[in-house]
Amino acid sequence: MIRLLLLLLLLAFPAAAQVAPPPPAAPPTIAPPSLAAQLSVSTIEVTTAFTGGEILVFGATERLIGAQGDEVVVLATGPSTSLVVRQKVEMLGAWINGPSARFNRVPTYWALASTSPVATLLDGVERQDLRLGLDLLPLVQLGARGPQFRAALASLKQDAGLWVDQVKPVEVSGGRLFHARLPLPATVQTGAYQIQVMLVREGRVVARQELRLDVVRSGTAAWIADVARGQPVLYGLACILLAALAGWIGSVLFRRG
């Protein structure tokens, strides 16, 4: 009887009993793709006429999307940067920059969208692991302490339209086709953007696809920014000459007229 129980225990907890090696973590890919997603464009060009744009992610799932079936979560992150958040304080009647906190590796762009609110799809641990939430971003705060700096960062970024937390849901058509439009304001940073599309089934992410989007300056804007950064001496001289030329042309035109 005891032997039988032990045998059952061994069978039930093979890893704990150190008898059998732990099974290798199986990748969540399933023979017929349960998720297929794509971006409408692979490159967004920032020209001198750029006024913002959007990331359009579309795709299809194997099963029907809905409360009982699959759900889709889309997360886009832009290149990281370091930022300083300064608090304004009153000193001698004037409002000046007071204590400041520095945040490293802050995503310049962050957008989350899903077919249903993420909090209802996944539990806290899963969301934490996948960083599906503005409050779950792993931001290290240096300098001044206090939660108000991080809160201010989030609210200012959201006001600027650079952090978009489930403002618009992922839209579904025909039961299995989905598309998400993530707005990109004109102030977006150039660089490589990572877009993750996740398929959630019964509270777990069962499939995942990573897409890449490049936001690049192009045309005159790119050329000007490159010259300004790469050859500041040349750029400075060109600015002086161009401004002087514009002034000269103006005075000549008006003397004749």
Added chain:
Amino acid sequence: MQVYLPIAEMSVDALLLLGIGFGVGWLSGLFGVGGGFLLTPLLILIGIPSPVAVGSGANQTLGASVSGLMAQWRRGNVDVRMGSVLLVGGFAGSLLGVQLFAWLRRLGQVDLAVSIFYIVVLGTVGALMMRESLTAILRRRRARPRRLHEHFWMHGLPLKMRFRKSRLYISVIPPLLVGFLIGVLSAVMGVGGGFMLVPAMIYLLGMPTAVVIGTSLFQVVFVTANVTFLQAIQVGSVDIVLTLLLLAGGVVGAQIGAAMGTRLRGEETRALLGALVLSVALALLWDLLRVPEQLFVIGPVP
């Protein structure tokens, strides 16, 4: 029509920039100053980051002043010798000013510093101009024989030099100092310094009003060229697209303003300019004292 500014990394309405350029150009043509002291605060007000506003403001002032300088040059109203002495001081001053600007930026207090510089300098200059011009208007009828110019103790310092166009024989130390101080201020404030230089040349150096505007434009052209260059190299904040849009409006405005300016009397022009300068100072002071809408600001790591 929206235009993307490559250095400021944002898009702005081009018509708004043309309009600001035109308005500032009109005022500068009317009063014979570059107008940078109005432009930089306006750019900051529409959301251009302060470093870009300062760098591009200086560059725009350069273009606007070239326009004015050529008109004055044709009339022979430029004292090149006095201008050169002011310039030597101005170059040294703007070198120090750009360093000061970079240091303030690292400290995170550049917004405060620029505001305080503006309030103190504009407030002082505006108040002095108002007082002087109002006094002049009040006693216009009681015309009194006046001396060519007042002599101060500092005019008698060593290293005397003759400035023919200005009809002066004074030490080079006061013009060097004036140039130096204005160089520092123009680098920090992103202005050519015409609005400070014009009263300084009239009241401190005792130059005749006719040559003051031409000579100040001469100095401003070179100082703003230097500031543009240094800002482009050290801070990387000159946006040529922004500059050219402002200039397109500014050049037209300046010509119209200059045509209107000839119809105004000297004292009245100075009183109006003083009132304008003073009101900019008061607006900035109000901005510093009122409770800000956002108690937090985000900035790049210096």
